[in-house]
Amino acid sequence: MRSKEIQLASRPVAMPEPEHFRIVETEVPAPAEGEVMVRNLFMAVDPAMRGRMYDSKSYVPPFELDAPMEGPAVGEVVESRDTRFAPGDLVFHRLGWREAFTAPAERLEQREKGILPPQAHLTFAGVTGLTAYAGMLHVGGLKPGDVVFVSAASGGVGSLAAQIAKIKGHKVIGAAGGPEKAAFLLEKLGLDAAIDYKAEANLTKALARELKGIGEKGIDLYFDNVGGEHLHAALAVANDFARFPICGMISQYNLGGNAPMAPRNLMLMMGKRIRMQGYIANDHKDLWQHCMADMAAWHRAGLLHSAETIHDGIDNALKAFFGLFTGENLGRTLVKLG
Amino acid sequence: MRSKEIQLASRPVAMPEPEHFRIVETEVPAPAEGEVMVRNLFMAVDPAMRGRMYDSKSYVPPFELDAPMEGPAVGEVVESRDTRFAPGDLVFHRLGWREAFTAPAERLEQREKGILPPQAHLTFAGVTGLTAYAGMLHVGGLKPGDVVFVSAASGGVGSLAAQIAKIKGHKVIGAAGGPEKAAFLLEKLGLDAAIDYKAEANLTKALARELKGIGEKGIDLYFDNVGGEHLHAALAVANDFARFPICGMISQYNLGGNAPMAPRNLMLMMGKRIRMQGYIANDHKDLWQHCMADMAAWHRAGLLHSAETIHDGIDNALKAFFGLFTGENLGRTLVKLG
Numbered sequence: 001m002r003s004k005e006i007q008l009a010s011r012p013v014a015m016p017e018p019e020h021f022r023i024v025e026t027e028v029p030a031p032a033e034g035e036v037m038v039r040n041l042f043m044a045v046d047p048a049m050r051g052r053m054y055d056s057k058s059y060v061p062p063f064e065l066d067a068p069m070e071g072p073a074v075g076e077v078v079e080s081r082d083t084r085f086a087p088g089d090l091v092f093h094r095l096g097w098r099e100a101f102t103a104p105a106e107r108l109e110q111r112e113k114g115i116l117p118p119q120a121h122l123t124f125a126g127v128t129g130l131t132a133y134a135g136m137l138h139v140g141g142l143k144p145g146d147v148v149f150v151s152a153a154s155g156g157v158g159s160l161a162a163q164i165a166k167i168k169g170h171k172v173i174g175a176a177g178g179p180e181k182a183a184f185l186l187e188k189l190g191l192d193a194a195i196d197y198k199a200e201a202n203l204t205k206a207l208a209r210e211l212k213g214i215g216e217k218g219i220d221l222y223f224d225n226v227g228g229e230h231l232h233a234a235l236a237v238a239n240d241f242a243r244f245p246i247c248g249m250i251s252q253y254n255l256g257g258n259a260p261m262a263p264r265n266l267m268l269m270m271g272k273r274i275r276m277q278g279y280i281a282n283d284h285k286d287l288w289q290h291c292m293a294d295m296a297a298w299h300r301a302g303l304l305h306s307a308e309t310i311h312d313g314i315d316n317a318l319k320a321f322f323g324l325f326t327g328e329n330l331g332r333t334l335v336k337l338g
Numbered sequence: 339m340r341s342k343e344i345q346l347a348s349r350p351v352a353m354p355e356p357e358h359f360r361i362v363e364t365e366v367p368a369p370a371e372g373e374v375m376v377r378n379l380f381m382a383v384d385p386a387m388r389g390r391m392y393d394s395k396s397y398v399p400p401f402e403l404d405a406p407m408e409g410p411a412v413g414e415v416v417e418s419r420d421t422r423f424a425p426g427d428l429v430f431h432r433l434g435w436r437e438a439f440t441a442p443a444e445r446l447e448q449r450e451k452g453i454l455p456p457q458a459h460l461t462f463a464g465v466t467g468l469t470a471y472a473g474m475l476h477v478g479g480l481k482p483g484d485v486v487f488v489s490a491a492s493g494g495v496g497s498l499a500a501q502i503a504k505i506k507g508h509k510v511i512g513a514a515g516g517p518e519k520a521a522f523l524l525e526k527l528g529l530d531a532a533i534d535y536k537a538e539a540n541l542t543k544a545l546a547r548e549l550k551g552i553g554e555k556g557i558d559l560y561f562d563n564v565g566g567e568h569l570h571a572a573l574a575v576a577n578d579f580a581r582f583p584i585c586g587m588i589s590q591y592n593l594g595g596n597a598p599m600a601p602r603n604l605m606l607m608m609g610k611r612i613r614m615q616g617y618i619a620n621d622h623k624d625l626w627q628h629c630m631a632d633m634a635a636w637h638r639a640g641l642l643h644s645a646e647t648i649h650d651g652i653d654n655a656l657k658a659f660f661g662l663f664t665g666e667n668l669g670r671t672l673v674k675l676g
Contacts, residue, residue: 051609227605249605263604267565267587269616271389276614278607 001028001037001078004314005068005098011053015325020053021318024068028100031081036091036105040337042119042310043073043096044128045321046156047250071096072127074111074118076338085110092121099314099337116299123306123332124160124295127281131247132160132223133291134284139245139277140221147216148172149207149234151197152225154181156332157247159189159307161223166190167303173210173219175203175230177327184330188305203233211237218242224276227252232263235274244276250325307331339366339375339416342652343406343436349391353663358391359656362406366438369419374429374443378675380648381411381434382460383659384494385588409434410465412449412456414676427451430459437652437675454637461644461670462498462633465619469585470498470561471629472622477583477615478559485554486510487545487572489535490563492519494670495585497527497645499561504528505641511548511557513541513568515665522668526643541571549575556580562614565590570601573612582614588663645669 004025012020031037049071052063063069073096077089082105085091091108095101111121122128135157136142148165152158153174165172166189174185175195185194193210200206211217218239224231227249234244268274298304309329311320317335324333342363350358369375387409390401401407411434415427420443423429429446433439449459461467473495474480486503490496491512503510504527512523513533523532531548538544549555556577562569565587572582589600606612636642647667649658655673662671 231604246607249608252605266569266601267590269584269614270587270618271616273616273618273621275616276607278609278611278613280608280611283611 001039001100002026003028003098003100006314006317007067008053008063008065008069010065011055016050016053016322018318023315029102031079031102033081034104035102036077036082036085036108037079037100037102038075038091038093038095038108039078039100040073040075040096040098042122043071043317043335043337044122044156045071045317045324045333045335046128047248047324049321050325068095069097070094072122073337074121075100077108080105089113090118090121092126096335097314097317116296119308119310119334120299120306122334123156123308124299124304125292128156128332129160129295130284130288130291131157131281132164133294134281134287135223135245135247135279136161136164136221138284138287139279140223140243142168142170142221144169146170146220147211147214147218147239148221148223149175149219149237150223150225151175151230151234152248152250153185153189153191153194154307154330155225156307158223158225159305159331161247162189162191163298163304165221165223167298171214171216173207173214175226181327181330184307188307197230203229204236207233207237221245223247224249226250228262232265235263235265235268235272238268238272238274240272242272242274244274246276246278309333311335313337339377339438340364341366341436341438344652344655345405346391346401346403346407348403349393354388354391354660356656361653367440369417369440371419372442373419373440374415374423374446375417375438375440376413376429376431376433376446377416377438378411378413378434378436380457380460381409381655381673381675382466382494383409383655383662383671383673384466385586385662387659388663406433407435408432410460411675412459413438415446418443423448428456428459430464434673435652435655454634457646457648457672458637458644460672461494461646462637462642463630466494466670467498467633468622468626468629469495469619470502471632472619472625473561473583473585473617474499474502474559476622476625477617478561478581480506480508480559482507484508484558485549485552485556485577486559486561487513487557487575488561488563489513489568489572490586490588491523491527491529491532492645492668493563494645496561496563497643497669499585500527500529501636501642503559503561505636509552509554511545511552513564519665519668522645526645535568541567542574545571545575559583561585562587564588566600570603573601573603573606573610576606576610576612578610580610580612582612584614584616647671649673651675 090113150162153162154176173193174191182194182196185191222234222244225248228251308331428449428451488500492514511531512529520532520534523529560572560582563586566589646669
């Protein structure tokens with residue numbers, strides 16, 4: 001079987017460009033004993049992949065040059081020489097950015113077939129769901145009465161985080177870029193207020209205005225996907241003892257050596273006794289079972305809208321990835337591969 | 339009895355200057371029923387007072403204009419018309435910035451006389467001690483093996499925080515401004531390494547160098563009194579799951595409308611899963627009894643050096659306060675009033 005894959009050709013310093021990547025077609029080897037051949041159905045692209053393009057230590061190793069990149073994907077088993085997998089099985093793995101591959105069975109995780117659409121294992125029924133769930137409920141410690149602000153609320157994680165808070169009965173303000181996304185927050189996600197940050201000269205004033213509009217004075221939990229000016233505004237309107245789970249800082253990823261200039265009011269943390277905490281979903285695997293049960297139930301009950309933008313074919317995978325940084329995608333960004 | 343007091347005449351926008359204050363002499367009224375007349379022995383000045391000179395909401399109300407400022411002090415009862423106090427009693431209160439006063443007995447707290455020097459109730463045996471104790475042990479969650487970094491480690495709170503970590507058996511790096519203060523950290527406080535931040539072009543490199551010197555790779559707890567570049571450097575060299583109790587950000591207090599520009603690497607919080615938490619001692623009163631018992635025992639055992647700079651007389655109180663922002667004082671800054 002032939003497979004097209006996307007390799008990292010050089011390391012971008014600031015914004016990633018097409019020249020940093022190449023598309024290569026290879027022959028997928030037949031599985032040896034203990035190996036499985038998989039045809040990918042969907043892969044996901046996310047901002048964290050940007051970090052792995054740097055050659056620096058992080059919680060995951062950097063991508064290797066001249067090798068296919070990695071990322072979460074779901075696929076179907078084509079051929080198996082391991083007793084745990086059979087042709088037709090649905091599997092989750094991290095060997096995205098390629099159409100098909102052969103790998104040791106240990107790289108694959110079985111997923112139940114037919115209950116959810118396959119790509120759900122890359123959205124609410126996967127690590128994206130756990131990221132929202134752990135950040136909102138565990139790191140953020142959502143508690144009765146909390147007023148919630150979510151940045152990038154139309155994104156893959158943000159849309160789930162905002163909906164979890166709504167399902168739990170909270171007032172939620174979301175921010176996103178552009179009038180369509182702001183409308184999406186109100187109409188599809190049912191948030192109490194939406195801010196189109198691109199239309200606002202001053203995010204702090206916008207947040208204060210929206211808080212007033214919903215009869216509130218400040219926020220108690222800020223789910224941060226963005227950092228920068230959003231974080232600055234959240235600090236400015238935070239109530240005492242607010243908690244800021246730091247899930248991402250996408251505004252800060254592609255600045256290269258240029259220093260990001262916000263927040264400029266970090267000293268408010270003291271008087272307001274704010275807790276900011278960076279986290280990654282992998283540290284919260286103990287929540288996996290509860291998270292999956294809750295997510296599936298909310299989905300079945302029609303309470304959870306799975307926000308996703310699907311691009312078609314591996315040739316569009318880079319376009320999908322670049323779109324993360326220009327705000328073109330709504331919800332989780334997926335690429336349909338099979 | 340006559341008393342000189344220091345009033346706030348106008349609100350400083352950036353750095354406080356003598357013109358923002360005035361010294362006024364008044365007659366102290368005889369106590370009415372339920373009131374007590376006190377002659378102050380020592381008052382303390384601290385950076386938090388800067389915040390109360392702004393006319394903005396915080397966890398304490400702003401100072402009033404044309405009235406004596408307030409601040410922690412210890413004094414001796416001169417005359418009492420309340421059964422709880424008698425002449426000669428040692429009392430703690432927040433009516434500093436004046437030589438003597440008459441106030442309702444409710445404003446005073448009895449302190450044991452003769453065990454500790456009176457000013458100890460303004461240093462390790464007071465809120466300063468609780469601030470260091472709560473930040474290091476509770477908010478910071480100091481745990482075995484933690485490598486500790488303390489900024490403003492020659493200051494009132496910082497010197498105690500650093501010593502608590504040493505007493506608990508940790509490796510501690512302290513930062514302070516100037517070679518005398520750096521020597522003080524090593525010789526008087528017994529820290530493992532000291533950084534004179536004024537002599538360093540790059541604090542991150544200085545921290546990495548000192549870490550290497552003590553055989554460590556990163557810090558697990560950063561006790562932040564300073565913010566700005568110190569916080570930036572601490573983020574850069576932090577280990578995964580590091581905790582940053584935010585006790586103060588003195589580098590950010592007098593910037594007026596000028597935007598503070600650091601840290602520029604806040605996005606490291608995510609990958610490193612760093613927890614930053616602002617706090618004030620008042621939220622941790624439940625620790626008071628344990629803190630006082632530990633502090634007194636450590637002091638008696640000769641383990642705790644009380645770092646203090648004593649200025650003489652109310653006429654020097656403003657000089658003492660201004661010195662906080664130019665780094666002139668070592669340890670807690672006190673003014674001897676009686």
